[in-house]
Structures are given as structure tokens and as C-alpha cells.
Amino acid sequence: MITKEIEFTVNGQLITLDVDIRKSLLDVLREEGLTSIKQGCGVGECGACTALIDDIPMDTCMYLAVWADGKDIRTSEGESRDGQVSKVQQAYIDAGAVQCGYCTPGFIMTSTAFVEKYKGQKVDRDLIRKEHSGNLCRCTGYETIVCAVESCLKD
Amino acid sequence: MSVGKPIERLDAVAKVTGKARYTEDFTLQGMKHAVYVRSDIAHGMVKSINVDEASALTGVRAIFTYEDVPDILFATAGHPYSTDPGHRDPYDRNLLTKHVRYEGDEVAIVVADSELIARKAARLIKVEYDKLPVLNTPERILADDAEMIHPTGNIVGAHEFVVGGDMAEAIKSSEHTLENKYSTAMVQHFHLENHIAYAYMEDNENITVVSSTQIPHIARRIISEALDFPMGKIKVIKPYIGGGFGAKQDVVVEPMAAFLTLKMGGAPIQINLTREECLSCTRTRHPFLGTAKGGIDKNGKLTFMDVEVVSLTGAYASHGHAIAQAGGAKACTMYPRSVIRFNATTVYSNMPAAGAMRAYGTPQVIFFVENMMEELALKAGIDPLEFRLKNAGLPGDINPLNKKPILSHGLKECLEKGRKLIDWDKKKKRYKKFKDGTIRRGLGVACFSYASGTYPVLVEIASVRMALVQDGSVHVLTGATEIGQGSDTVFAQMASETTGISTDKIKVISTQDTDFSPFDTGSYASRQTYVGGQAIYKTAEKLKDNILAYAEEMTGVLANRLQIVGDKIVLIEQPDKTVVTLKDLSIDAHYHKDRGGQITAEVSYKTRTNAPSFGCTFVDIEVDIELCKVDIKEIINIHDSGKIINPILAKGQVHGGMGMSIGAALAEEMLIDDETGKVYNNNLLDYKMPTIMDTPDLKCDFVETEEPTASYGNKSLGEPPIISPAPAIRNAILDATGVAPSELPMSPKRLFELFKLEGLI
Ligand code: FES
């Protein structure tokens, strides 16, 4: 097994790890206890494993852990602080966009990046859809997810 | 008062923060991983199997083949046990098989230190087969000289009923009749969390299985049957589950996980299927092929409907013929004043096994019926909506199948509400000018009926235990399973409604553990709020009585003068006067040296009614003839599910079902080669599960009837929303183009063929 030492920030914390170079970022984050990173397909089709890497939503199942060296990673766990959920997380709850919850952490990260990117701008439902098209959900028919994102951009 | 309110779901924060733990999120020290060796042909006998190279791989701990598993046939369907041997599901599976019956069948299994090693080893195992003919069309499967897929023959079940009058007379009284052929496709549940389970032993005789299952108590029984192992020594735990939609109303990996830990000295063993395995080697929806006939008299009355289907159950029966039986039965109450004939045959085939899937055979049957209704109306020259309104059931109509009156029947009101919401009458006129050219507009409608549970075909049992905690809060234990639909939250609302205790003081234990969760058969048949709701009501009544009786003992105020409001016990006449808080009462009950005890209530209740639920879909579409593409401009589902317990959760169920049905209508199908049984698209790139871009805005509304047989006036809602969108879309395509699709999905590929045939392109 060949390993490589990497240093990266996860949810604001700097960590150094010696990782198996074959491992995906999904594997490594989960081993770190960040199990909001879900595996729905393992090949970049479903988005359940989405994390923000330098604020861009990525499928961590398709991203080698060694590439994360020097990067800033955010996951759903880190979006709630001091017992307070984030604005996007609250919007998902209020809109009823959570059902089985398996797609939810991944979706929330995609929405978080979206909301940060388009803050203060006028966006329509088509754009919301377009930029969430890498995340699959089978429970909600996406309706309430689009509503949740819309509500985050309202005020 | 809590019922009817949009209470936030109990597990919302756990899920948005990603802290909710699903089966894969639990690990045990030394856990090993098991991977199946799957057949690469669809039908044949294993001739030889060579494991030498795989065994030599570092990290491989054990390999078991079909020769190593118990010689026990078992049935996997998640049904309650039937005391009538003639009514049990087919016992047609071994843990591993020599006779492979679909591409992906399980001939051996490798256990290794990691999943990666196990997969590598599985690829190194060499299997040779003697091929058998692949049978995938009804003609071949039912041919006299057809190879037998199972020793019991190729027919899994067949039945017929004629109800509501005399068929010959109904035909005679018809002004117009017609007969058309229809078919539906094999589609996939696509729950986001794949099938997964792990098992371990903590001594030499007890097995624990943790599984992503809808049916922990049933899973325990089936594991026990498959291994001939005492049921009381098996415990099944269900943590959070990432969707099921029926695919987990079946035992898929649990018996094997239990077998492996038993063989390996109790070591923890996990089986975690890949998405590809999940798509083609677990369960699918039964494709139906057949005909629908119908008649209309000169007054616009539906005289009869007659549906004949062959249902393909695939390589193993799983839920088998029960699917066609349920589908036929549940479709009987929407137009109950006509003669209804239903004839179904379920056959094995060399395809992935079909099992339970949301609405259980009903979407298939209703696709046939509602297509036929549309064409019948057109033939008679009446508006298809008027035709449905005229024939929709009414409260007091008799369910022709069980001869019982239908107490609440809101279908007509649903149709009327939908008519307004979509602006049917105006659009009907307006779209007359969009019936030629490249871009055409059309409107469609379709109705459905469903049921609230499985009674009287199966037992409907639910059990609940409630306990007052020292701090005055209440714990609710139920065997009914939260699988994302929101049942835990709804149960908390019901318990609150009946006891008076506020919902934030009620904790529904979300994890089922068959060692201590009261017996309930689980999440399926849209049964939980209806059947589980009765048990919640009865338990909550008891708990309230026990609390008030103790308050009387403690304070001397008579119990019949008291009520619970929020976290206090107050005088009925003076609700602002606190007699004792629940917390003080509970502390006293637990710790007073001379009186009291833990205050609990427990009820196990069998529901012996089954209320039909109803609804319809209205859809407004645009068809691009050149691109053969359907664009949904507006789609609305309207439901009569009785009283709505939680409007946010209810809407969520409707949206989800609509999304799945739109997928089935326009894109989704498992592509299987008739000749070889090869599955072409068991991955998400080629299996077209709708993305957010493919799904239009979804609207819904409710007609809130009051169902007298339910404790809270409610009826089924989980599955019904998936039933009517597909036929409504199909009817809108017919309205827009004059072309009548008869097969699902109505993908551009299929529409191209149809439009070409009809000379549109
Ligand atoms: S698990 Fe990464 S995209 Fe599906």
C-alpha cells in the first residue's frame, strides 16, 4: 500500500492524514466520521456524496483523497454550529424537503454553494434546477427542494 | 390539538446535519465484507466452479458456493405469515443456487477483509455453465414444451373474478364497446440507499442483523425460516433507512448475512450491494401485458370493464401473484357501479425478480383501465372528464368485490376540484387550435382507487407501547417503521391529539429492534397511519387514563375532572389551574416509596376494516412532434386520503409519487434482451431515473373526507400518488396528437415509432 501525507481543512479544522493513495475522498471523510457523505452509486451519478471543495460541489466518490491536499472541504455536519442549523438546512426543514434523508446532506451542500454564489441576485427555478442536476432524490420529486432553495434567496 | 398541523418532522435536524445514522454508518471492529459471485448468463446450470485463485488472494477469509448452503427453500416476500398453507408465498429460493435463473443470479459468495478484496476475489472465481433456453416472453414461457424455470412450473399463480353483475348482460346493454392491448415496463425503485445489512453474534446462539429494511419483524421470521434457526434467537435492528418503496419489503441480503456470521464464528459480516447490483439483482416492478375492454351505454354509463393481464415476476416469485391480485382488487372501487372482470396470470421469466413496488400492481392495472376509459369516451363522443364524473363512485356505493359499503368516497369532488385548478373547460376549448403542426397541446385526466392496508387478504396488526419518562415526557415504541414517509411524526401528532400532551414532549423511537419493539409487520400497503393509527389511538387513550388515575391518587382530585394540556394536568373547568405537572407526577410515580410505579400503556390491535382511498391527476402538456418529446406544462394530483394528519408531510408523499410516475410515464424502463436475458442498463447513466431537470413543478391538493373507520378520519396516502400521473400523461398525449400510446414508457424512442406509424412524421 502506498500512502501520502496530505493536509486539508475540513469544516474549518486543519487536519493532516497519511492516506492510502487509492482511496477516494468519500472513503477518507467517512473514516474521519463524516458520515453525512453518503454513497449512493460510487461512480459520480447520484450526488449523495457531495462535499464542497473550495466552495465548489464535488462528488467525493470520484475525487481521490490525495487531491484534497491543501483544499478547504465543507460537509453538512459543519454547516450546523453550536446546535444551530444553517439557513439552507432550515429552509429544507421548513419546505418539507427532507424525507428519507439519504440524498439530503449532499443536496444541502449543492444548495449551500448555490445560495452563496447567487446571493442578492434574481434567479429562476430553471437555474436552480440546472445547478442541482447532479444530485438525485427519489422521495421528494424535487418540488420542495426547489422551493427550499428559492426561499433562501428571497431575503 | 396537533392533528392537521404542519408539525416539523421529528428527524429533520438529524437528517439535514447528516448526523442520522444509516446501516452503512455503523462499523464494528473487524467487520468483514461479503460479495456475491453472480452468473453472467440468464438461464443455466452450473457445471463447474473453481475458487482456487480467489482463495489464494490475501485478505480472503472464506468462500461459500451453492454446495455449502442449507438445502432449504424459502420465500422472501415481506408478507405476514399466513396460517393457511395455501396462501403462503412461493418457497422458491436457496441462499445460493446451482440453477441460475437470471443474469446476476447468486452462485457463490466471498468473504474478505475489505469490499475491494472481496470484489476482486469474486471476479477470479471461474464458473462454467450448461446453458438453458432463456424464456422472457409470455409465448415462450407458457409454451407446452417450455423449459421449467422452477420445478413447480412456470406459472406462479392465476385467478379471475367477475363482480357487480352479469357480464353478458352488461355487454348487451352497451352502446359502444372496445378492446385494446396495453403494457407497462419493468421499472426500478431506485431508493438512494442501496440494499445493505450486516450480522454478528455476541455469544454462540444469538444472531443480530442490522438492516436497511421496511419490515424488521417479518425479516426476523424469514431469516429464521431460511436458516432453520430459532426465531427468538434472532434480532433484527432497523436504523434510519434511505428509502425503500417496496424493494425493502422483501428480504434480500439479510438471511445471507446471518448465515455468514453463523458460519464464521459470529464475526461481523456486511453485505453492501452496489448500485448496479441493486438495479438488476434485487427487485423490480412487475411488467404487465394484456388487454382492457369496456362498454358504455347510451346514457354515458360505464357498463363493464374487463382487464386481462400476464404479469412477469422474473426469476423468483418474491411477491409473485399477490401483485396482480392486489392491483385488480384495488382498482374496483373507483367506478363501482359497473360489472368488473379481472383475469390475471403471473409467470416466472429469466429476468430480474420483481417484487413489491409503491402501489403494488395498481399502477399497472389502472394504466390499462384509464387508457380504456379515455378511448371509450372518445368513441362515444363524450368528454372524458364528464364520463369519469358520471361513473365515479359515491359515498354509500357498494364495493363490488367485498360487498361492503364505501363510507367515504371523494373521487367526484377530487375531479371537480382538479377541473377548476387546471382550468379544464377553458383549456379544452383553447387547445383545439393546437392539434396540428409541430407543437401541440393536450389535456389529460386519470383516476385511481386504492386501499388502506391488506385486510382481509392478510392480517393487519399493529402494536404500540407508551411510557411516561421521569421528566414528564413520553416515549412511544412501535413496530411500524419510519422509512422517510414521516410516520414517526404522524404518530407523535396522533398521540398528542389523544393524550393532550404536546408533541415536543413525545419521542417516537425511530429505530426498531425486534427484541423490544412491539410487533408490527412494517411499512407497506400504505397501512401505517391507518392501521398503526388505531393502535396509537388506543394506547394513547390508555396512557391518558393511567396518568389521570394516578393524578387522582396523588392529588385527591377525581380523574374525571382532569385533563392533560401540554405538560400539565389541569381541571377541565379551569384549564388555567394546574393540579400537577406531568414531571412532578412522573417523579412521584417512579420514586414514591409507597405508591405508584412506571406509568405505561400497551396495546396490540388488529384492524378489521380497509378504507379505499381515491384521487386523480390532471395534466396539461405540450408535445413536440419533431423531437417526439412531451413537456409537462402543469400537473396536479388531487387526493381523497381522508383527514390529512400533517399537510407538509402529505404533500411530500404526493410529490414523490408524482415524480416517480412521471419517470415511469416518460423515461424509465429496464432494458432486457429477449433472447439472452442480458440487462442492458443497470446503471444510472442508462437507466433514466428523472433528475431535477426532468421533473416539472408539481402541484397537489386534497379533498378531506372523514373516514369513520379510522381513529383520526384518515386513509392511505403513501403509495397512491404514483398511480394516476402516467395514464393522465398518456391521455394528454392522445388528446394532443390523436395518437394513442399503449406501452410504457412513452419515451421519445417509442413516440417516434408511433408518430411514424401514424404518419405524423
Ligand atoms: S456516490 Fe458519489 S455520486 Fe453517487
Ligand code: FES
Ligand atoms: S429524501 Fe430520500 S432520496 Fe431524497
